[in-house]
Every structure is written in C-alpha cells, then in structure tokens.
Amino acid sequence: MFDLVIIGGSAASTAAGIYAARRRLKLKMVCKEFGGEVATSGEILNYPGMTETEGFALTAKFKEHLKYNEVEPEEGVTVTGIVKKGEGNFEVFGRKIDTPVSYQAKAVIVATGVHPRHLGVPGEDVFYGKGVTYCTTCDGPLYKNKKVVTIGGGNSALESALMLAEIASHVTLLNKNDKFKGEQVLIDKVSHSPKIEVLYQAQTKSIAGEQFVKKVIYEDKKSQTEKSVATDGVFVHIGLIPNSDFIPAAVKKTPLGEIEINMKAQTSVPGFFAAGDVTNVPYKQIAIATGQGVTATLSAVEYLNKLTA
Numbered sequence: 001m002f003d004l005v006i007i008g009g010s011a012a013s014t015a016a017g018i019y020a021a022r023r024r025l026k027l028k029m030v031c032k033e034f035g036g037e038v039a040t041s042g043e044i045l046n047y048p049g050m051t052e053t054e055g056f057a058l059t060a061k062f063k064e065h066l067k068y069n070e071v072e073p074e075e076g077v078t079v080t081g082i083v084k085k086g087e088g089n090f091e092v093f094g095r096k097i098d099t100p101v102s103y104q105a106k107a108v109i110v111a112t113g114v115h116p117r118h119l120g121v122p123g124e125d126v127f128y129g130k131g132v133t134y135c136t137t138c139d140g141p142l143y144k145n146k147k148v149v150t151i152g153g154g155n156s157a158l159e160s161a162l163m164l165a166e167i168a169s170h171v172t173l174l175n176k177n178d179k180f181k182g183e184q185v186l187i188d189k190v191s192h193s194p195k196i197e198v199l200y201q202a203q204t205k206s207i208a209g210e211q212f213v214k215k216v217i218y219e220d221k222k223s224q225t226e227k228s229v230a231t232d233g234v235f236v237h238i239g240l241i242p243n244s245d246f247i248p249a250a251v252k253k254t255p256l257g258e259i260e261i262n263m264k265a266q267t268s269v270p271g272f273f274a275a276g277d278v279t280n281v282p283y284k285q286i287a288i289a290t291g292q293g294v295t296a297t298l299s300a301v302e303y304l305n306k307l308t309a
C-alpha cells in the first residue's frame with residue numbers, strides 16, 4: 001500500500017512528486033510518457049527562474065529534480081481506472097504495454113494534462129504522421145521551404161503559423177470563424193507576416209493526398225463553395241481535451257471534461273486530488289500546473305494525517 005500514487009509525468013506531477021518525497025511519503029509515480037505537453041512546448045520564456053529555456057531542456061530538469069529526491073517515475077504506464085474501496089483505500093489500475101498493472105494507495109493525485117482535439121474529417125486519420133500533425137514544435141522543422149496549412153482560430157493556431165512562417169515557404173491559416181480568439185499581439189504578428197495567408201470562414205471538410213498529404217479541402221462559408229489549398233503539411237490546433245476519461249463517475253467534472261477542484265486541489269471525492277491542465281484551472285500554464293501540484297500534495301498530506309489521527 002502506497003501513501004500516494006501520482007499519475008502523470010510533467011509539470012504538475014513533478015512538483016507533486018518533489019513535495020511528496022520531501023514529506024517522506026511512500027510514493028509511486030506513473031505516467032504514459034515523461035514530459036507531457038511541457039516537452040512539446042518549444043521555446044519557454046515565462047517559467048520563473050529560467051530566463052530562456054525550451055520544452056525538452058525543462059523536462060530534463062524536472063527529471064533531474066525528481067531523481068535528486070530519489071523519485072523514479074515509472075514510464076509506459078497508461079492508467080485506465082481508479083476505484084475508491086474505502087476511506088484511504090484506492091486501487092489505480094491500467095496497463096504497461098500489454099501487461100495489466102495495479103497499485104494500492106491511501107490517496108491519489110491525477111495530473112494527466114490534455115491532448116489535442118481532432119477535426120474528425122475524412123483523411124485526418126489516414127494522413128496522421130504522413131503530413132497531418134498536432135504538434136508544430138515537434139514536426140514544424142520537417143517542413144523547411146515547404147507549403148503548409150495551420151487549422152485553428154486561437155492562440156495555439158496563431159503561434160503555430162508564426163513558428164511555421166520562420167521555416168516553411170508559405171503558410172495558409174484556415175480559421176472557420178470571421179475573427180481570431182487569440183491574443184491581439186499574436187493576431188497583429190500574423191497579419192504583418194508576409195508569409196502567412198489567412199482564410200477566414202474556411203471550414204475544413206477533408207484532407208486528401210496519395211502517399212502523403214497533398215491538399216486540404218474546405219468550404220468557403222462566404223460564397224458557400226468548396227475550395228482547396230495545396231499543401232505538404234497540415235498542423236491542426238483546434239483546442240485541447242482533458243485526459244480524464246478514466247476518472248470515476250463520482251469525481252465531478254465540467255461539461256468539457258475538466259476535473260473540478262477547489263483551491264486545495266481537492267475533488268468531490270476525499271483522498272482524490274487533481275492538478276494541472278486536466279483540472280478546471282483557468283489559464284493552462286507550466287507555472288500554474290507546478291503550483292497546483294504542490295497544493296495537491298500538501299492537501300494529500302493533510303488527508304493522510306487525518307486517516308491516522
């Protein structure tokens with residue numbers, strides 16, 4: 001029986017793990033892949049104490065800090081369910097590749113982040129990895145001097161287009177609405193970039209190609225006609241979905257699937273805590289996720305102390 005199982009291997013879980021180790025909790029930390037969205041964040045200029053860093057470097061620092069506190073996250077573990085059997089008695093189960101795994105714990109912290117929303121149009125799955133991607137930071141550099149399309153209308157689509165403008169020969173930004181929802185500074189940069197062409201009211205209908213992507217077909221909602229844009233790569237940035245499918249029904253979630261927490265990172269189920277992007281915290285940022293990880297562990301310690309009182 002562990003005192004605490006932490007699910008996740010990124011900003012929130014690293015902070016939670018460091019605090020748990022320093023409180024000498026009997027701890028298990030499991031994750032699909034260490035690094036999470038931090039690893040794919042690209043350039044990071046707003047994490048306090050790090051004037052200028054990037055995702056993989058910060059991920060390595062997180063791992064080093066855990067190791068210093070003798071925490072070894074177990075990677076390759078996908079958690080598929082959590083059952084509360086009684087007060088201070090949870091079972092976390094899942095699989096490591098094909099092998100079923102399960103852990104018993106007195107308390108649980110879920111810090112599983114988010115994943116990109118898919119378009120759900122024909123061709124998207126077929127050309128995934130053959131030109132269709134959800135990570136500009138990871139795959140953008142592969143499109144040097146090529147023609148690319150970014151799809152989306154918020155900050156991450158604007159950031160994607162700006163990053164691609166430094167690499168590709170031409171960027172078409174498809175926005176299904178008639179304006180962007182992102183920050184004005186990014187909108188201004190996009191509108192001043194000679195390499196970025198913005199198509200408003202362009203609803204993606206399908207993605208086509210042969211061995212690799214060749215074009216995106218969209219409906220021009222103004223003229224109600226179907227048009228296409230030739231491309232070598234499609235970068236989809238249309239929002240994020242919380243990784244919370246496996247959360248038990250007793251734990252309250254928002255209609256978007258975010259785990260509802262209070263200021264102490266407590267969920268609706270005692271002993272079950274959550275932190276980071278998977279929660280209903282406004283503003284999904286690394287510094288916020290780490291702060292919540294700290295809060296979750298301190299609250300878990302309080303819960304554990306009450307169990308033994």
Ligand SMILES: Cc1cc2nc3c(=O)[nH]c(=O)nc-3n(C[C@H](O)[C@H](O)[C@H](O)COP(=O)(O)OP(=O)(O)OC[C@H]3O[C@@H](n4cnc5c(N)ncnc54)[C@H](O)[C@@H]3O)c2cc1C
Nearest residue numbers: 009010011012032033036037079112113276277284285286
């Ligand atoms: C392109 C991009 C750029 C960004 N730039 C910045 C920036 O400059 N500054 C900033 O502050 N923020 C930035 N962010 C946001 C930042 O990355 C997130 O706020 C942060 O990563 C949230 O951390 P987290 O620990 O909550 O979750 P994540 O980083 O998403 O990590 C989730 C972890 O949970 C694991 N996991 C998921 N599901 C399961 C499961 N079922 N079982 C086991 N493990 C699971 C994953 O493998 C991963 O280890 C950016 C995000 C993106 C996408």
